[in-house]
Amino acid sequence: MRITETDIWPVVVPTRADAVNSPDWGDDGWGGMEHILIRVHTDEGLIGLGETQRGVPRSAVQSAAEALAGQDPLRICLQEIPLDRDISQALVGAASLKYPPRLHELRMPHGPAYDAFEMALFDLVGKALGVPAHKLLGGAYRDRVPVDFWFGRRSPEDAHRLAKRAREMGYHGLKMKNALGDPTVEQVDAITRAAGPDFQITIDPNERFYRPAEAIRLARELERYPNVAMFEDPMPKWNLDWYKLFRQKTSVPVTLHLGSPQDVINAIKAEACDYMNLGGSMVNFVKCAAIADAAGIPIWHGAGVDLGLLETSYVHASSVCRNCVLNGDIFGRLIREHDLLATPLEIRDGHATVPQKPGLGVELDMDAVEKYRAQE
DSSP states (O other): OOEEEEEEEEEEOOBOTTSSOOGGGOOOSOTTOEEEEEEEEETTSOEEEEEOOTTOOHHHHHHHHHHHTTOOGGGSOTTSOOOSTTHHHHHHHHTTOSSOOOHHHHSOOOOTTHHHHHHHHHHHHHHHHTOBHHHHTTOOSOSEEEBOEEEOSOOHHHHHHHHHHHHHTTOSEEEEEOOTTSOHHHHHHHHHHHHOTTSEEEEEOTTTTOSHHHHHHHHHHHTTOTTEEEEESOSOTTOHHHHHHHHHHOSSOEEEEEOSHHHHHHHHHHTOOSEEEEOSSHHHHHHHHHHHHHTTOOEEEOOOSOOHHHHHHHHHHHHHOTTOOSOBOOOHHHHBSOOOBSSOOOEETTEEEOOOSSBTOOOBOHHHHHHHBOOO
């Protein structure tokens, strides 16, 4: 089997009205962001689907597609896809050197298009072998992945309304965006009154509580609400000492949003967090999760208001990791007009069902893809 060509489709799917921020906080900025869908074709008629993160350059996708052309998907190492055609020769030649390079020096850097093509190859190989993608990642610990409701920066009144809606939809918690100066205590109180004292709240300021003094002061104000599950990235992450201090001064758990094994190791060494929100490609996520698991740290899979293919890959990867027990960020269809899947992921009682069909187990809604295709 050989890869013959790759379809490349840039798409822009707007956000739904009233899906992210209250009017006081203006435009959410998510609506005009471009994702790129790919379909990797083979000479045996199998097709693998993938989706880039938002904002990936089209030129990077084109270059990766050209590098994969002619390769046999069943002979590609899915743990480290050699988009550089010369990597195999480099690995063979390195053995004869007196001072061979370290392995990471021979690997192709994970460029901006890497994740989409890794996803497409997992879809393609899974279809060829007749197994779901999570089998190729090591096998699923669970057939449902816990997920949360989500919204941006909201007034207390809007937070109350949306939390009530989330509870009625079967969710057990939500994540909300904040910044220093927002009415965070009032929001938490409104959510608790609307959805109940057992409804979990994750507060994510994207480092906009700025310093330990502000973050700790706010956390202490919120300690009387036991349903405040955590602060995620309350302060700049370059200073892990601040996170360690935060843990010493308040009972509110703190989470770090991380994307590389090295960052996970550094956070563990610094004792800087209680939980982790992890990302990256499917293989990278599983690798990072295993490191966190060895340290006894629960995790979830992060997201970026993505479309359906990416979120499906998150569900597969999440199912494989023993410590992926916290509510994840699988909420794109709540926020965007369409997820571009022919059949959406099933989300019921605050859990996303893990697809069991070969590969990713989902297909594109081609009418929707055409509707939201960006100008070439």
